[in-house]
Amino acid sequence: MVSTLATKTKTKLKDVKSLGQQLLSSKAHINNLPLLLNFISPLSPPQFILESLLSLQAFFTTILQGHPLSSSASKRQRSKDSAKDDSELIYHTWLRSKFDEFVRSLIEVLVSSEPEEPLKEVILDTFMEFVKMGNGGRFNSSIYQKLLHGIINSETPAEFLSDLLASKYLKYIDVRYFTYISMQKLAKNLESKDICDTNTICKDGNTESHSRESMELCIYKMHYILLHIPPLEGLDENAELEMWSGSGLLVKEGNDDMEATELPKAVGKRCKIAKYVNNVLSSATIFKKMKLKFTKAWMAFLRLPLPVDVYKEVLVTLHQAVIPYLSNPIVLCDFLTRSYDIGGVISVMALSSLFVLMTQHGLEYPNFYEKLYALLGPSIFMAKHRAKFFQLLDSCLKSPLLPAYLAAAFAKKLSRMALSVPPSGSLVIIALIHNLLRRHPSINCLVHQDDVDESAKDDSKADETVHKAKGHETGTDNKNPGVDHFNNEEKNPIKSNAMRSSLWEIDTLHHHYCPPVSRFVSSLKNDLTVRSKTTEMNIKDFSSGSYATVFADEIRRRVKQVPLAFYKATPTCLFSASEFVGWTFQCEENMEKYTGNGKQTVANASEWNDFSPKRRRIECS
Numbered sequence: 353m354v355s356t357l358a359t360k361t362k363t364k365l366k367d368v369k370s371l372g373q374q375l376l377s378s379k380a381h382i383n384n385l386p387l388l389l390n391f392i393s394p395l396s397p398p399q400f401i402l403e404s405l406l407s408l409q410a411f412f413t414t415i416l417q418g419h420p421l422s423s424s425a426s427k428r429q430r431s432k433d434s435a436k437d438d439s440e441l442i443y444h445t446w447l448r449s450k451f452d453e454f455v456r457s458l459i460e461v462l463v464s465s466e467p468e469e470p471l472k473e474v475i476l477d478t479f480m481e482f483v484k485m486g487n488g489g490r491f492n493s494s495i496y497q498k499l500l501h502g503i504i505n506s507e508t509p510a511e512f513l514s515d516l517l518a519s520k521y522l523k524y525i526d527v528r529y530f531t532y533i534s535m536q537k538l539a540k541n542l543e544s545k546d547i548c549d550t551n552t553i554c555k556d557g558n559t560e561s562h563s564r565e566s567m568e569l570c571i572y573k574m575h576y577i578l579l580h581i582p583p584l585e586g587l588d589e590n591a592e593l594e595m596w597s598g599s600g601l602l603v604k605e606g607n608d609d610m611e612a613t614e615l616p617k618a619v620g621k622r623c624k625i626a627k628y629v630n631n632v633l634s635s636a637t638i639f640k641k642m643k644l645k646f647t648k649a650w651m652a653f654l655r656l657p658l659p660v661d662v663y664k665e666v667l668v669t670l671h672q673a674v675i676p677y678l679s680n681p682i683v684l685c686d687f688l689t690r691s692y693d694i695g696g697v698i699s700v701m702a703l704s705s706l707f708v709l710m711t712q713h714g715l716e717y718p719n720f721y722e723k724l725y726a727l728l729g730p731s732i733f734m735a736k737h738r739a740k741f742f743q744l745l746d747s748c749l750k751s752p753l754l755p756a757y758l759a760a761a762f763a764k765k766l767s768r769m770a771l772s773v774p775p776s777g778s779l780v781i782i783a784l785i786h787n788l789l790r791r792h793p794s795i796n797c798l799v800h801q802d803d804v805d806e807s808a809k810d811d812s813k814a815d816e817t818v819h820k821a822k823g824h825e826t827g828t829d830n831k832n833p834g835v836d837h838f839n840n841e842e843k844n845p846i847k848s849n850a851m852r853s854s855l856w857e858i859d860t861l862h863h864h865y866c867p868p869v870s871r872f873v874s875s876l877k878n879d880l881t882v883r884s885k886t887t888e889m890n891i892k893d894f895s896s897g898s899y900a901t902v903f904a905d906e907i908r909r910r911v912k913q914v915p916l917a918f919y920k921a922t923p924t925c926l927f928s929a930s931e932f933v934g935w936t937f938q939c940e941e942n943m944e945k946y947t948g949n950g951k952q953t954v955a956n957a958s959e960w961n962d963f964s965p966k967r968r969r970i971e972c973s
Contacts, residue, residue, distance in 0.1 A: 365399055372407025385411070385450055392457035394464035398471050401461065409478050412451055416485050455482070455495050462499075462513060463506035473516060480521055484597050491526050491597035497534040504538055504573045507566070511576065518580040524596035525638065528581055532645035535574060539652035542570055568659050575662050578653060579669070584642055584677045593635060643679040650674055654687050667691060667701035668737070671708045681713050692723055699727055700741045707744055721758055724748060725845045728765050733777035742780050742895040746787060756794040760853075761845035763788045763795060764838050767857040775866035776897030782873055783889040785858065789876070790886055799876075801854040868902055 371388055374381035391404040458479050461467055467475075479499060486492035503510045503517075521527045545567070658666065670688075675681045688709065691702035703724070709715035724745070732738060749762060763785050770781040789796055838853035861873040878886060 363400075365403060368400055368403045369407075372403065372410075375407060375411055389450065389453055389457060392454065392461060394461050394466040398467060401467070401471065402474065405458075405475065405478060408454060409481070412454065412482065413485070415447060415451075416482070455479075455498060459499055459502035463502050463508060463510065465508045469512055472513065476513065476516060477520075480596070489597070491530060493530045493533065496527075496530055497537065500531065500534045500577070501538060504570050504577075507569070510573055514573070514577050514580060518577075518582075521596060522581050523594065525593045525642070527596050529642055529645060531577070531581060532642070532649040535578060535649040536645070536652045538570075539574065539649070539656060542567060542574075543652070543655055567657070571653075571656055571658060571662060574653060574656075575666070578649065579673065583673070584639065584646065593638060640679075643677060646677055647679045647683065650678070651683060654684075663691075664698070664701055667698065667705065671705040675705060675708055681709060682715060685709060685715055685717075689717065695726070697735055697737070699723065700732065700735060700737055703727075703744050704740060707748065721748075722844060725761060725765065726843050728762075728769065730769060730773055730777075733769075733773045739892075739896040742784070743891050746784060746891040749784075749788060750791065752791065754792065756792065757851055758845055759788055759792040760795045760798060760850040761848045763798060763855065764848070764850040764853055765840070765845075767855050768838070768840050770861060771857055774899065775864070775869050775902050776894075776899065778861060778864065778866070778869045779872055779897055779902075780891065780894040782858070782861070782869070782876065783891055783894050785855070786876060787888050787891070790888060795851075798850075798853065798855045799858075801852075866902065868906060 368388070368391060371381075371384045375384040375388065385408075388404045388408055391400045392408070393401075396404075458475055462472055462475055462479070479495075483492045483496045483499075486495055503513055522531065654666070670684070675684065678684070684705065688702050688706045692699050692706055694702075706715075706717065706720070710717060710720065727741075732741060735741065749759065766781045766784055770778045773781070789799070836853050836856070837849040839848050842848045858873060858876055862870055864870045864873070
């Protein structure tokens, strides 16, 4: 290694150019190939890397056009050239090993942090050209998978490479197709590696934490690449597919070899064209294959031990970026039900995707409403994704087939939380209860309900007898204030006794300290059973509220009349004489008696204190 570095430092740029020119001019200088490969390194100067890259690209491009260097192509070539001299086979094998070394060197430079971004872009373009032609003119998936493996398993950030790959090459259908295949394989390798790490007892804690950190970094990069692959929505039967390689994905499986070398040239050409036309896949078939590979890649990724932040980001984007393009979205039911059972903010994020599976794909989840009822708590009004949660909550409670006890339990639970949540939360609760009362007339009895339970009547009669007895003794009459049968701590809505309660909390909101809440709650006074005269409220208008939005709305609100303390002249008394016609006050007479002539003595002052109301209050106390 030291001798190699010393050689690089002594070599000049013109020497590198001459080595490349000699290699391209004659096979006699084939030994220049290893020398040029030594300059494809992250430690080499950028000029040396670029010059060596140009020479090696021209050399290997010429070789690939005549002798494919992929493993499958080499096997076919070996079977055809079995009768030839062994020297040609040895030479071809050596060239293939040098091409593999060249591919590894390019990946090493790409994932390194030393080279600059323009040089990395040139290297990536060169690499993708070899992917395009490295398998006999077909897409070389083996070296492309090596590229993705190097990007994901590198210790340096790879956002630039991932963005560059997405912007320039992931628009091609075949590149997307083989990206999904590579992601599936890489995810399976990571999963097996994680299983081996968990089964192996590691004595060194630092080694274990390092392996965990490296796996999390790989998961971050895989998720980043998967999210930046363009969606499949542009594919249909009449779509024009843009391919990076001339063939590969378009050809049916099992028909890779389309050569007709044993036939005459004219006949072989006609047979070759006819065979290609018969084996070309339609756009609909390619779309099905893409959805299948997309599903396998995402399912393999979701089986990995995802970090918490990646887990949350996946749940947020799953219903829009993944579920519409899966071949069978029901395969996500296990992942989503596990996420929904975790509780807290994870359950809130999983609700969107689970709701899509239930409403659009026929998923049956018996305990859905019980879990949804358990999510209701004051902390949900401070969550980051509360706006989406409230909209989904309103959609989940929209069905007319919802049992009355379930609708009553949600209405009562929400009304109880309205007493302790911020004003913006009270506004969205009022809107939700408004929609519940309008959709489910069977729970309108909660607006005002007397206790009709027989046992409760007997208890109230007994209490009334005791209170009357006590009232005769003390001279007072105490009344039973009533009991709310609703159990707010119960997690099961069936056992919450909501149908025996009433929405007395809504009446309390009429005296809320925030004016918008006290004004908005008056909308519940209308008869919501008359659906023709009322409309449902759009929860989206209230779901993203906060103190700032409530304050901004109140500032913009136009007030017609405002009470002002305005007087044309400075007032001399609290009340005017016209307000008390015919009345005289003893205090005014005493003031005139003792201060009328402007002469006051100490004795008079002491007498005035005897008449002062303030003096009387002090003495009485």
